[in-house]
Amino acid sequence: MTTFEAAKLVAGREIRVKLRDKTFLFSTVLLLFFTALGVVLPVLINGGPDKVAVVGATHVAALERAGLEVVTVPDTAAAERLVRDEEVTAAVVDGPKVLALEEEPGNVVAALSTSPPVEFLNPDALDEAARFLVPFALATLFFFTTISFGVQIAQSVTEEKQTRIVEILVASIPVRALLIGKVAAMTVLAFGQLALIAVVGLVGMRVADVGGPVIDAILPAIGWFLPFFVIGFLMLAALWAGVGALAARQEDLGSTTAPLQLLVMTPFFLVLAFQSNPAAMTVLSYVPFSAPVAMPVRLFTGEAATWEPFVSLALLLLTSALTLLAGARIYQGSLLRTNGRTSFATAWRNPTPVG
Amino acid sequence: MTTVLNVDAVNRSFGERQVLKDVSFTVDSGRLTGFVGANGAGKTTTMRIVLGVLAADSGAVTWHGAAITRADRQRFGYMPEERGLYPKMTVAEQIVYLGRLHGIAAADARRRTTALLDRLELTERANDPVEKLSLGNQQRAQIAAALVHDPELLVLDEPFSGLDPIAIETVLAVLRERARAGTAVLFSSHQLELVERLCDDLVIIADGTIRAAGSRSRLRDQYTLPRFRIEVDSDAGWLRDEPGVTLVELDGRRAVVDLDPGADEQPLLRAALTRGPVRAFAPVRPSLAEIFREVIQ
Numbered sequence: 093m094t095t096f097e098a099a100k101l102v103a104g105r106e107i108r109v110k111l112r113d114k115t116f117l118f119s120t121v122l123l124l125f126f127t128a129l130g131v132v133l134p135v136l137i138n139g140g141p142d143k144v145a146v147v148g149a150t151h152v153a154a155l156e157r158a159g160l161e162v163v164t165v166p167d168t169a170a171a172e173r174l175v176r177d178e179e180v181t182a183a184v185v186d187g188p189k190v191l192a193l194e195e196e197p198g199n200v201v202a203a204l205s206t207s208p209p210v211e212f213l214n215p216d217a218l219d220e221a222a223r224f225l226v227p228f229a230l231a232t233l234f235f236f237t238t239i240s241f242g243v244q245i246a247q248s249v250t251e252e253k254q255t256r257i258v259e260i261l262v263a264s265i266p267v268r269a270l271l272i273g274k275v276a277a278m279t280v281l282a283f284g285q286l287a288l289i290a291v292v293g294l295v296g297m298r299v300a301d302v303g304g305p306v307i308d309a310i311l312p313a314i315g316w317f318l319p320f321f322v323i324g325f326l327m328l329a330a331l332w333a334g335v336g337a338l339a340a341r342q343e344d345l346g347s348t349t350a351p352l353q354l355l356v357m358t359p360f361f362l363v364l365a366f367q368s369n370p371a372a373m374t375v376l377s378y379v380p381f382s383a384p385v386a387m388p389v390r391l392f393t394g395e396a397a398t399w400e401p402f403v404s405l406a407l408l409l410l411t412s413a414l415t416l417l418a419g420a421r422i423y424q425g426s427l428l429r430t431n432g433r434t435s436f437a438t439a440w441r442n443p444t445p446v447g
Numbered sequence: 448m449t450t451v452l453n454v455d456a457v458n459r460s461f462g463e464r465q466v467l468k469d470v471s472f473t474v475d476s477g478r479l480t481g482f483v484g485a486n487g488a489g490k491t492t493t494m495r496i497v498l499g500v501l502a503a504d505s506g507a508v509t510w511h512g513a514a515i516t517r518a519d520r521q522r523f524g525y526m527p528e529e530r531g532l533y534p535k536m537t538v539a540e541q542i543v544y545l546g547r548l549h550g551i552a553a554a555d556a557r558r559r560t561t562a563l564l565d566r567l568e569l570t571e572r573a574n575d576p577v578e579k580l581s582l583g584n585q586q587r588a589q590i591a592a593a594l595v596h597d598p599e600l601l602v603l604d605e606p607f608s609g610l611d612p613i614a615i616e617t618v619l620a621v622l623r624e625r626a627r628a629g630t631a632v633l634f635s636s637h638q639l640e641l642v643e644r645l646c647d648d649l650v651i652i653a654d655g656t657i658r659a660a661g662s663r664s665r666l667r668d669q670y671t672l673p674r675f676r677i678e679v680d681s682d683a684g685w686l687r688d689e690p691g692v693t694l695v696e697l698d699g700r701r702a703v704v705d706l707d708p709g710a711d712e713q714p715l716l717r718a719a720l721t722r723g724p725v726r727a728f729a730p731v732r733p734s735l736a737e738i739f740r741e742v743i744q
Binding site for chain 1: 544
């Protein structure tokens with residue numbers, strides 16, 4: 093049996109077990125629920141289009157063109173009653189005059205007036221909300237996925253160590269097959285979950301008919317987000333396995349994974365803090381640990397030149413190769429040391445307990 | 448019945464402490480080899496080196512005369528001292544998985560798992576997660592995990608610890624079956640009576656060195672003292688003054704004596720017969736426990 097075949101078996105088991113794990117299924121369902129809620133909630137709160145009461149037929153067409161729901165009433169008194177009862181947000185009576193309770197109904201006024209045409213000199217510029225929301229969403233998704241699945245890699249490694257089954261596994265297949273299988277399985281699961289979230293989010297936005305321009309702006313950046321995301325995830329995956337193997341029991345995981353959690357959380361906060369600072373974002377988009385988010389964000393906001401993502405991706409790949417080697421070394425050096433926590437130095441100095 | 452596994456002058460240290468010193472012994476196919484030693488004598492370390500879970504500092508372990516490859520190791524079965532299976536996986540599923548890791552096709556692994564669980568009287572628990580099983584049943588599952596791929600070499604570290612007497616009989620029978628079918632079995636145990644009943648060959652280790660190794664009967668002969676049990680009709684106290692004889696034990700008409708090294712026992716028998724009838728006169732064969740005590744000193 094080749095290493096590849098062995099890794100495939102390991103990955104298969106890992107995925108089967110996770111897909112039956114109630115905690116994992118429940119958290120996935122919960123995530124999807126909140127994604128859907130986040131998309132649909134604003135629409136539900138707004139409660140659909142504004143209603144307008146109209147006396148006569150003169151303005152109906154103009155109001156309906158503006159997307160308002162029109163209620164025709166016989167006279168001004170009836171219109172006023174509907175406004176006071178808050179049955180409608182405004183009423184248009186003869187004059188024409190607009191009745192409202194306290195707030196000027198801008199959309200009704202706009203529908204009835206002629207505005208001078210506005211020419212946008214920078215038509216691609218995004219509104220402020222999207223400028224904040226997109227980096228926030230990308231950063232959250234990436235760092236959340238990396239941490240939650242990273243910790244699951246570590247836990248699964250520790251489980252094998254703690255239950256001692258690792259000795260049987262290592263006696264039958266190469267250690268690297270075990271590592272590759274585990275990392276591959278978690279990568280598949282992480283991106284499966286992400287894809288589900290993306291589908292629910294995008295379909296939800298289309299159905300609720302919100303964020304149209306934002307989706308259009310995200311799509312090209314997503315093309316870049318994907319490779320950055322995958323490699324960024326793999327860059328840390330073997331390290332997660334390594335720190336998982338340092339722990340002898342699940343209780344040790346908190347301390348062995350702490351440096352790695354820091355390595356994930358720090359870039360997260362830096363990206364969020366500096367997202368409107370182009371100079372800082374440029375730096376962050378080349379540092380491998382923040383690049384998976386910072387570079388796609390710069391592409392999204394249109395600040396990065398065409399060649400920039402390639403350079404950043406190359407740096408990311410190089411770092412990933414190094415961290416994969418380092419992670420594998422720590423993993424091999426500590427996997428069979430079952431008496432207590434293994435120190436990083438011990439694991440590093442003795443990378444091959446296996447003959 | 449040929450020598451398949453050869454452990455040759457293996458040394459291993461952990462830091463400053465040398466735990467194996469020139470360890471050499473062989474294991475034959477179709478035979479049960481008992482590996483006996485006190486705690487910390489080096490049994491587990493030796494077994495781990497045979498399985499390739501640990502590297503030797505020097506020396507060699509060969510299988511059919513050649514260095515052990517990955518492919519060879521796939522044909523080994525291992526039950527580590529520290530038991531472990533995936534607690535949340537079902538018994539059957541995990542034995543099938545371990546079979547497949549040893550290169551058995553899926554359908555084959557399932558078929559063998561069913562047969563094996565049946566043989567180990569574990570069929571009822573096949574679809575329960577391991578964590579729900581009693582310790583004894585977990586132990587049976589662990590044995591199934593070591594056997595599922597029909598290994599050519601079976602290495603079992605303390606296979607009987609934690610088993611109730613009924614389970615011990617089941618496992619004994621299974622191991623005998625495997626050996627008859629040609630499997631080489633190396634197992635360690637603290638329970639010397641069990642080893643005595645089960646093993647064909649014996650390896651005794653103490654402080655990281657092999658003190659004795661060979662077939663059980665040969666070791667017995669080798670360690671048989673010139674010791675005799677004698678039973679006569681009257682008091683046997685006269686043995687105290689008999690030249691060339693050391694009295695070990697005296698109980699009225701029965702006694703146990705040691706002869707001087709190289710001495711013939713027939714003169715003693717004749718001397719006894721001159722004093723009256725002799726009801727019993729026989730060499731005392733040492734038990735494994737006695738041999739063990741003697742060689743580890």
